[in-house]
Amino acid sequence: MRQIEDEVWRRRGFTVLWSPTALGLLCGSTTEIISMRELFRVCTNWPDTLPTSNGNALVVTGLEGCLDRISPPDAEAWLDEVVQPLMLRFQRQYSDDAALIFWMPTGEKRVELVNLDDTFSWEFAPPFKKEPFSISRALFGGAHKDAGKIVASEQDDRGHRKQAWIGLHLSRIA
Template identity: 40%
Template sequence: MKQLLDSVWMRRGTSWIWDAEALAQVCTASEVWSLRQFMQAARNWPDDLPSNDNNTLVVAGLEGSLDVLPPDEAEDWLAAEVKGALLSFQSYYEGQAALVFWMPSGAGRLTTNPATDAVAWRCAHPHSQASLDFGRVLWGEATDYPQEILLRQGAKASGLFHLRIT
């Protein structure tokens, strides 16, 4: 998988981050929206975004929502509802803003197949043997993206970044 050392993920595209240092670089805790706020805003986006000098919206709660649903329902919901809101955000801000999903357990649960760069989400107990085909559902397996976000050379990945989802 390609790696990204640039800070573009803080200003453009969609990211899924799990590193507290990365989160602190883009927002304060009081600026983070709940998943519910994000889904409701998809009908009427604000002109101003709360973080990073009006460049970024950080959303928490996606992983918890995925965890309470059985895998087949979670995948359907991700495809129908979350992707729809994500595409709405991208369209409204014309690709000139960043949407960041805070997923604190993402480092251990978002897995990448090194041969294909396919990305999956490992489900929680009692479905821990199952996974969601994250890449296929959200970005149709476009293998040019996502890219691993690195905060510095040689560091572990802090998240995944995708410039434009179609």
Template identity: 40%
Template sequence: MRPLRDPVWQRHGISWIWNAQARNQLCTASEVWSLRQFLQAVEQWPRDLPSKHGNTLVVGGLDGSLDLLTPDDAETWLGEEIKEAILSFQSHYQGETALIFWLPCGQDRIKCHPATDSIEWRCAAPDTDRLLPFGRILWGEANEYPQEIFLRDGSQSAGLFHRRIT
């Protein structure tokens, strides 16, 4: 997976971040939308987004919602509801804004396979032995793989960035 040190992920594309410092660079806690707000806004997107001078939307709650579902239901919901909402957002803003999912436990739950660049999500108890094919579900047909976000040289991964999913 290619590393990304450029802050382009704060202005464009779709990202999944788990680093608190990265989230704090984007917005205040009051600017984070709930997953419910995000899903309700589909096809009724606001002109200006709440963060980064109206160009960035940070959404919290995806991880908790996945944890409430069985692995099979989570896979279906992620591929149908969440992906469709992401595609709607992308289409409405024509790739000129950033959609960022705040996953505070993501570093422990996202599993990257360097040999294949595949990304999986570790399910919550009692299904911790199950992995959702996160990348295949959300960007399986994309022409490029996500990049791993680093805030500075030598730091741990802060998240994943994808320019555009299809």
């Protein structure tokens, strides 16, 4: 599995982020973060300058909540038929010069690496908690094998620096 230790995820590609520290360093204010609903409005007329990371990133919250409200088969269909095409439009609009970042605050506890096939699984909330779901396949489509773990140095409660898995990143959807 590929590990991403630099900050390219802040400027390019697609990211699922769950580190509050990384989000705080990325966004100067919560006004820089938009909702899924706003993302669907904005995708019809992308702005010239994005609100985050010196105009190079768009941070979106609410994907996690959307996934928690629907069944895994419905989530897979929705990500494939609605969210992936939106991501492709974003990629076409900004080429490789911008990042679309999905903030999923409980991702640290709910995303796991599946070593058998180098994918990432998502643990749904009840009543679908026990159903397996490959979030990397559903969100990144055929490019899911190119997704990597974002690893950063973070400070723990005792003030010690440690390597922490803070999210997933894919440079480009094929």
